Amino acid sequence: MRGPRVIGDLVSGDGSADRVVPPSGQTAHLTLFAAAVMAFLAVFALALSLSTGRLADRWGEDLARASTVRISAPGEQMQAQTAAALRVLETTEGVASARALDATEQRALLAPWFGPEVPVEDLPVPQLIEVIETDAGFDAAGLRLRLSAEAPGAVLDDHTRWRRPLVRAAERLRALGYLSILLIGGAMAAIITLAASAALSANAQVIGVLRLVGAEDRYVARAFVRRFTLRTLAGAAAGTLAGCLALLLLPSSGEGLDMLTGLGFRGAEWLLPLLLPPVAGLVAYAATRRAALRVLGELT
Amino acid sequence: MIELDNLAYSYGGGELLSEVSLKLAPGSFHFLTGPSGAGKTTFLKLCYGALVPTAGHARIFGQDVREMTRDDIAMVRRRIGVVHQDCQFLDxxxxxxxxxxxxxxxxxxxxxxxxxxxxxxxxxxxxxxxxxxxxxxxxxxxxxxxxxxxxxxxPDVILADEPTGNVDWEMSQRLLQLLVELNRMGKTVLIASHDLGLIRAAKQHVQARVLRISNRRLQLAGADL
Known part of the structure; x- marks a missing residue:
């Protein structure tokens, strides 16, 4: 019952209720501006939440299923220990595959730190074995024991040590993003309440006249509510558009650094910022209505 | 139409009106007079529900003002035309x-x-x-x-607060003429005014009763006016 009436009031374009309240230049512009800024910020908070959420999921998933065995041994034993470790891994339940990285791959891993021209072969660099787990996973403690027996230079690193804090940090960041959206919404409600209260106070004389000729509170409130809701809607739409454009214009980097610069929306996520203007409008509607009915209740 | 029953109204400390009882019958024509500050405007406000009596009862179209919601009062104002002292327009x-x-x-x-x-x-x-x-x-x-x-x-009732307050004699006669014509159409009219000349002039055209606020009480003024 109330929903359709809200929309009816807003869309029907009841210009009469609008006209009885004199136009207010500055409040209008400030409301528009505040709504635009809040929507702009909300776009980023939303992008942050979604991106870090994605990141947390990916780290959680990828890293949970990949481990590394590192073999440090004198040159002549390296081959033998690597082969022994691979044999152990191949017979371990829960290991989907195990593969020793070749020199080129090891060089690529070190390149960011030592430059591309490192003679990896001449350095005492440990041999890395990439282990992919099955969904069930393996028993890390048992595997460590067997490895230490077969290949004493092998160290199993199942990534949990550094994976957990990263995933936790990403999840925390995502929660902060959502909290920011809530806070932005609250701040917008506060700003609109202040603006609407100021507009109502400035128009106390108009409201007095309307009351005198038999206007119901609903009618008077509607004039203000409609105005502030539409203004907020317009401001939020502009802010959202600007925010989305800014995200599109963010420089995108290559694959490797994606986790740092991947701020933005993917695919269907682009539909989410479209929700910001209507949500902002609803917040404005509720805030103005509350303010209007409160102020009106204080007048005779 | 409007019924005041042993009504009193006080602002903060002092009592402005007390023991006021009045029935405005349909089609009646009343003047309300009294020195300025006697409470004429307050009296009118009590009649259209802008003020709630501090004691006694005010009934408008049979409804007690104290039991009316804000929207009830809005509805009542559509049946009571009020001419405010300072007019009050949307500029x-x-x-x-x-x-x-x-x-x-x-x-x-x-x-x-x-x-x-x-x-x-x-x-x-x-x-x-x-x-x-x-x-x-x-x-x-x-x-x-x-x-x-x-x-x-x-509206059924017209309440006018000093409708001739800042106009010349000729204009006040025209306004009075309008109000008298409305009364002939069956409207109940109550005019607050301290202009005795206007009241005398009106009495030639219409059966008007004169109420006077004096010493916080509402009295029916004599025929000497």
Missing amino acids: HLPISENVALPLTVAGRDVQAEAANLDELLAWCGLTPRASALPPQLSGGERQRAALARAVILS
């Missing part, structure tokens, strides 16, 4: 829209009533000023516009 809208304001806020189709509005403006001699803004009007024009606005919904 950003032209006179024609100000006069039509009660139609607008009641959700009536102003376009459909355009003919009535033109007729009313002509009746009040405001046709040439229809598109002027309220601040551009003279005192007399403002008073007539306020009266036009008060009657556009064809």
Whole structure:
């Protein structure tokens, strides 16, 4: 019952209720501006939440299923220990595959730190074995024991040590993003309440006249509510558009650094910022209505 | 129509009105007089529900003001036309829209009533000023516009607070004429005024009773006026 009436009031374009309240230049512009800024910020908070959420999921998933065995041994034993470790891994339940990285791959891993021209072969660099787990996973403690027996230079690193804090940090960041959206919404409600209260106070004389000729509170409130809701809607739409454009214009980097610069929306996520203007409008509607009915209740 | 029963009203400390009882019968014509500050405006406000009595009862169209919601009072105001002392218009809208304001806020189709509005403006001699803004009007024009606005919904009761307060004698006679004609159409009229000349003039045209606020009480003034 109330929903359709809200929309009816807003869309029907009841210009009469609008006209009885004199136009207010500055409040209008400030409301528009505040709504635009809040929507702009909300776009980023939303992008942050979604991106870090994605990141947390990916780290959680990828890293949970990949481990590394590192073999440090004198040159002549390296081959033998690597082969022994691979044999152990191949017979371990829960290991989907195990593969020793070749020199080129090891060089690529070190390149960011030592430059591309490192003679990896001449350095005492440990041999890395990439282990992919099955969904069930393996028993890390048992595997460590067997490895230490077969290949004493092998160290199993199942990534949990550094994976957990990263995933936790990403999840925390995502929660902060959502909290920011809530806070932005609250701040917008506060700003609109202040603006609407100021507009109502400035128009106390108009409201007095309307009351005198038999206007119901609903009618008077509607004039203000409609105005502030539409203004907020317009401001939020502009802010959202600007925010989305800014995200599109963010420089995108290559694959490797994606986790740092991947701020933005993917695919269907682009539909989410479209929700910001209507949500902002609803917040404005509720805030103005509350303010209007409160102020009106204080007048005779 | 309006019934006051042993009503009292006090502001902060002092009592302004007490033991006021009055019944405004349909079609009656009353003047309300008394020195300025005696409480004439307060009395009118009690009659249209802008103030709630501090003791006793005020019933408007049979409903006790104390039990009315804000929307009830809004509805009552559509049946009571009030001519305020200082008129009170929406200064950003032209006179024609100000006069039509009660139609607008009641959700009536102003376009459909355009003919009535033109007729009313002509009746009040405001046709040439229809598109002027309220601040551009003279005192007399403002008073007539306020009266036009008060009657556009064809109310049962018209309450006027010093409707001839700042106009010359000729204009006050015209305004009085308008109110007398409305009374002949069956409207209940109550005019607060301290202009005894106006009251005497009115008595030649209409059966008017004179109420006087004196010493916080409401009295029916004698025939000596």
